[in-house]
Amino acid sequence: MRKPGPPAAWLAAPLTVLLGGFFLAPLLLLLSQSLRLVVIGQPAPGGLTLQNYVRFLADPFYLGTLRATLVLGVFVTVLAVVLGYPVAYGLARARHRWRTLLRLCVVAPLLVSVVIRTYGWIVLLAGNGVVNQTLLALRLVDEPVKFMFTYTGVTLGLVHFALPVAILSLVSVIEAVDPALEEAARGLGAGAWRTFLRITLPLTLPGLAAGSMLVFSLTVAAFVTPALMGGPSLIVLSTLIYQTMTVTLEWGFGAAVATILLVVATGLFLLYQRLLGLARGSGHFA
Amino acid sequence: MRTLRILTGIGVMAAILALAVAGARPGGAQSREIVFSGYGGDYGELMKKLVVEPFEKRFNARVVYDATGSSAQKLAKLRATRDTYTFDVTVLTGYDLLAAGREGLMETIGPEKIPNLTKLYDFAQKEGQGWGPVTSVDPLILLYNRERVRPAPDSWTVMWDPRYRGKVAVSHVSEGKGLFLLLIAAYIGGGDEKRIDPGFARIRELVPNVGAWLTLSPQYVPYLQREDVWLTPYWNGRAQLMIDQGLPLGAVIPKEGTLAITNTFGVPKSARNKTLAYEFVNFYLAAPQQEAWARKIYYTPTNREVTLPAEYAGRVAVGAEAIGRLRFPDEDHLAKARGAWVERWNKEIYDALKYQK
Numbered sequence: 001m002r003k004p005g006p007p008a009a010w011l012a013a014p015l016t017v018l019l020g021g022f023f024l025a026p027l028l029l030l031l032s033q034s035l036r037l038v039v040i041g042q043p044a045p046g047g048l049t050l051q052n053y054v055r056f057l058a059d060p061f062y063l064g065t066l067r068a069t070l071v072l073g074v075f076v077t078v079l080a081v082v083l084g085y086p087v088a089y090g091l092a093r094a095r096h097r098w099r100t101l102l103r104l105c106v107v108a109p110l111l112v113s114v115v116i117r118t119y120g121w122i123v124l125l126a127g128n129g130v131v132n133q134t135l136l137a138l139r140l141v142d143e144p145v146k147f148m149f150t151y152t153g154v155t156l157g158l159v160h161f162a163l164p165v166a167i168l169s170l171v172s173v174i175e176a177v178d179p180a181l182e183e184a185a186r187g188l189g190a191g192a193w194r195t196f197l198r199i200t201l202p203l204t205l206p207g208l209a210a211g212s213m214l215v216f217s218l219t220v221a222a223f224v225t226p227a228l229m230g231g232p233s234l235i236v237l238s239t240l241i242y243q244t245m246t247v248t249l250e251w252g253f254g255a256a257v258a259t260i261l262l263v264v265a266t267g268l269f270l271l272y273q274r275l276l277g278l279a280r281g282s283g284h285f286a
Numbered sequence: 287m288r289t290l291r292i293l294t295g296i297g298v299m300a301a302i303l304a305l306a307v308a309g310a311r312p313g314g315a316q317s318r319e320i321v322f323s324g325y326g327g328d329y330g331e332l333m334k335k336l337v338v339e340p341f342e343k344r345f346n347a348r349v350v351y352d353a354t355g356s357s358a359q360k361l362a363k364l365r366a367t368r369d370t371y372t373f374d375v376t377v378l379t380g381y382d383l384l385a386a387g388r389e390g391l392m393e394t395i396g397p398e399k400i401p402n403l404t405k406l407y408d409f410a411q412k413e414g415q416g417w418g419p420v421t422s423v424d425p426l427i428l429l430y431n432r433e434r435v436r437p438a439p440d441s442w443t444v445m446w447d448p449r450y451r452g453k454v455a456v457s458h459v460s461e462g463k464g465l466f467l468l469l470i471a472a473y474i475g476g477g478d479e480k481r482i483d484p485g486f487a488r489i490r491e492l493v494p495n496v497g498a499w500l501t502l503s504p505q506y507v508p509y510l511q512r513e514d515v516w517l518t519p520y521w522n523g524r525a526q527l528m529i530d531q532g533l534p535l536g537a538v539i540p541k542e543g544t545l546a547i548t549n550t551f552g553v554p555k556s557a558r559n560k561t562l563a564y565e566f567v568n569f570y571l572a573a574p575q576q577e578a579w580a581r582k583i584y585y586t587p588t589n590r591e592v593t594l595p596a597e598y599a600g601r602v603a604v605g606a607e608a609i610g611r612l613r614f615p616d617e618d619h620l621a622k623a624r625g626a627w628v629e630r631w632n633k634e635i636y637d638a639l640k641y642q643k
Contacts, residue, residue, distance in 0.1 A: 061633050119508065127452065127497060127514045149499050231499035232458075232635040240632075247358050247460040248625040249365065249385075 034255035052256035062240075062257075066264065069236040072151075073220040076158045077212050080166040083159070085208075088170035089200075093179070103171075110164050118228045121157045122148065125229075149231030157225040162215045169214055173207025174200070209276050213269055220265055237261045318347040320374035320562050323360055326353035327504065328527060329583065336578045341569050347562055356502075357382045364391050364554055371556050374563040379462065380420065380548035381617040381624075387417035388621075393553045395419065399564040402571040402589070407609060410548075410588035418552035421570060422585035425546040425603060425612050426466045427537040429520040431513060435536075442470055442540045445492060445517050452497035455509055455518040456489075459631040460624075461501045466545045467519045468627065469615055474542060479616045482627065486634055493638040510535065521547070526584035526601050539603075539611075546603075546612040549585070580604070586612075 035048040056062045091102050109117065124130050125147035132144040147153040177200060185195040223238040230239065237257060244254035324333050330353045338349045355363065357379040363372055364386055378386065386392050394416040397403045403411055403419055410420035430439050435450070445454050457464035468485045471492075475484025498509050503524050509515040510533060525537040551570065553563045569575060576587040580594060586603045594604050603609060 061636070122508060123512070126509065126512060128512045129514075148497075227501070228505065232632065233639045235632055235636065243460050243628060246356075246362055248628050249358070249362055250625050 030255050031259060033251055034259045036252045038250050038252045052252045053260070055253060056256055056260060065235050065237055065240055066260065068234060069220050069238075069261070070264070070268070072155070072158070072234075072236060073216050076155060076162055076219045077166075077216045079155070079159050080162040080215050081170075081208065081212050084163055084166035084170055088167045089174055091167070091171050092174035106164050106167050109160065114161060114224045115228075117160065118157055118225050121153070121160070121229065125153055125156070148229060149233060151234055153229045154226055154234055157229050158219055158222055161222060161225060162219055165218060166211055166215050169211030170204070170208065173204045173211070176207075177203045205276070209272070213272065216268075217265060220261065317559065318345070318562065319350065320347070320557075320559050320566060321350045321352055321372075322566065323352045323354075323373040323376040325356075325377065328524075332579070332582050336582065337570050337575050340575070341566060344569070345562070345565060349566065361386050364556075365389065367556065369556055371558045372554065374557040374559050375551055375553055375566050377421075378418070378550050378552055380550055380614075381620045383418050383550045383552050384415070384617050385621040386552065386554075387415060391554055391556075392417040393555055393557070393560065395553060395564070395567065400568040400571065402568045405573070405590055406571065406588045407590055407606065409609075409614070418550040419567070419571060420548045420588050421551050421567075422549045422576075422579070422587060423546045423603075423609065423612065424549065424585050425522045425539060425544050426463065426470070426519050427522045427525055427544065428540050429510075429518050429525045430536050430538070431510075431516040432534045432536045434513065434516045438536055439517070439538060440541050442474060442519075442542055445519075446488075446495060448495075450517055451495050453514075453516040454492065454495045455498040455500055455506060455515040456492065456496045457519070458499065458501050458628075460628045462547055463503075463519055463521065464501075464631075465620065465624065465627070466547065466615070468631070469545055470519070470542070479619045479623070482623070486630065489631075490634060490638045493635065493642055522602070523584040537601075543611065543613055545615055546586070548614065548617070 034052055035050070037047075037049055037051055087106070091099070091106065094102055122129070126132070127144045127146075127148070129147075131147065132141075135141045135145065136143075147156070181199055181203070182195050185199045186192075190198065220236075221238055223242060226234060226236045227239050227242065230236065237260075241254050241257050241261070244250045244257065322338065324330055330351065334351055338351055341347070342349055352373060357377070360376050360378060361382045364376070368391070383392065395403070395418055396416060400419070406419055410423075428439055428442060428444070430444075432438070434453075435444070444450070456467065459465050459468050468482070468489060469479060470485075471488035472478055472482050472485030475488045477484035498515050500506055500509070503521065506515070506518065506520065507528070510518075510528070520537070522537060525535065529535050529537065551567045553560060553567065557563050570579075571589060573589050573591040576589040577592045577594070579585065580587040580592060580602060581598070584602050586609060590606075592604070594602060598604065603612060
């Protein structure tokens with residue numbers, strides 16, 4: 001019964017098995033878990049229910065955490081891309097001699113665990129931290145500024161976490177733009193800004209879009225920084241999922257929250273692609 | 287056919303990989319090896335030196351020390367794996383052991399399996415309806431900065447004093463210290479485990495004084511070192527270790543009394559080497575191990591025969607009288623109510639912060 005099939009299909013088999021077993025199956029398990037109720041101290045009851053989703057979607061508090069997560073994600077992404085673009089541009093156009101060293105500087109933070117980096121921010125930003133002591137010594141403020149357990153602190157920590165990723169994804173994109181195009185524009189009388197807005201930016205837009213998606217998904221899923229720096233004024237979905245999964249052990253609810261985050265984030269991606277007109281044929285995230 | 291064979295090959299390879307990842311080794315029922323799931327940090331180092339290594343020598347056995355996760359995470363692991371082997375002995379807090387026992391995950395342990403059980407105080411034998419003995423007790427104390435908080439505090443209510451605005455650290459209720467603080471706040475306000483409203487009311491009043499919202503114990507260290515935090519509820523054992531390291535801290539059991547957390551050892555039904563597991567629990571409960579452990583980690587031993595030298599007075603609660611003064615929460619109720627309290631804490635503290643600004 002041997003049908004001569006396309007050999008490419010066989011070549012894809014290992015990856016299909018791997019992704020099916022280690023990516024798709026856990027996702028399906030998560031989905032099935034989200035449709036079950038878990039009652040503490042009792043063997044799991046049977047039957048499927050939408051109660052976990054109702055509990056989240058009918059509660060203004062939880063909808064608020066969803067909104068806070070997404071707003072934080074957008075905010076951090078915009079900051080990381082805006083701050084990262086000039087750096088990436090400099091890296092892409094740097095002379096060969098400096099390039100390796102500069103790249104190492106960008107990658108360096110990625111070599112340190114995010115937990116350690118977050119503790120670094122805590123030492124800097126705490127009430128008696130380095131930043132506040134400097135501000136007080138310079139008489140710029142009368143009493144310590146509250147950075148810790150505020151939106152500001154978490155945003156700082158997350159931008160720091162996301163910047164290297166944003167820069168690295170932008171560098172290769174900017175490098176792909178031929179400097180001759182920019183020179184031509186300058187030669188025809190365009191100023192630096194105009195060259196950037198009319199030539200460089202449009203040509204790097206697709207890469208920028210992909211990079212910002214990456215940063216956004218890292219930010220909405222980030223756990224360590226919000227957990228250590230956020231406090232109760234900023235509860236995001238990742239910390240909520242952690243609580244329900246590992247502390248209160250309401251796995252059904254935790255799985256439902258995780259599923260909601262996944263669906264909303266994917267939905268936003270698709271919308272974003274549509275808006276940027278990148279969706280040609282098959283979407284990357286479908 | 288060939289495809290099938292390739293796929294089977296991949297399947298087999300994946301299975302081998304999974305087994306390797308899980309650290310599963312064939313054989314076991316007869317082997318002299320158990321996996322003990324404990325905690326990391328100082329606890330782990332001391333446990334290995336004072337209990338695990340002497341046990342290995344005496345019983346000619348091997349104990350694999352697994353230091354991953356909190357008590358709640360160990361319970362989650364037990365739950366997720368149910369009938370599949372994960373470890374032979376585990377440490378759990380009293381309320382987590384109860385939850386695990388109720389879900390049918392734990393072996394019952396009586397004196398026929400661990401003879402040393404009869405040497406423990408009554409409450410430690412009866413704990414968890416026979417799913418495991420209380421191996422040690424750790425009271426929640428008020429930890430304070432000796433130079434900044436004067437006079438030395440003698441009441442929990444000092445935390446609410448406006449002088450200490452922004453200088454108090456509080457754990458989230460999903461973690462033991464926060465949970466016990468909520469209960470203490472309830473007792474002070476005239477409630478208890480079953481009438482928790484006064485507790486939440488007092489915690490809301492505490493919000494202006496809270497400068498650090500933390501969870502795990504190690505997180506506290508930089509805040510205490512840098513004097514960002516002057517007052518906080520903390521576990522006695524860890525507090526005494528920090529005092530030994532020379533930080534200017536004091537630890538006091540306030541006059542209103544305090545709650546103590548119970549540490550228990552349990553053997554899951556899915557354990558592979560139960561005989562040796564019981565031996566291990568029994569060994570740990572014997573007076574020499576209990577005393578060595580208490581001297582180093584400042585936990586209250588539950589073995590009646592253990593006494594500590596005079597210099598431990600005021601640092602570890604030892605003996606029937608001192609233990610009698612500690613309060614133990616209704617763990618059964620905690621296990622059930624905790625989920626609802628976490629949700630309520632999230633919402634109410636968030637609310638209180640909103641109106642504070």
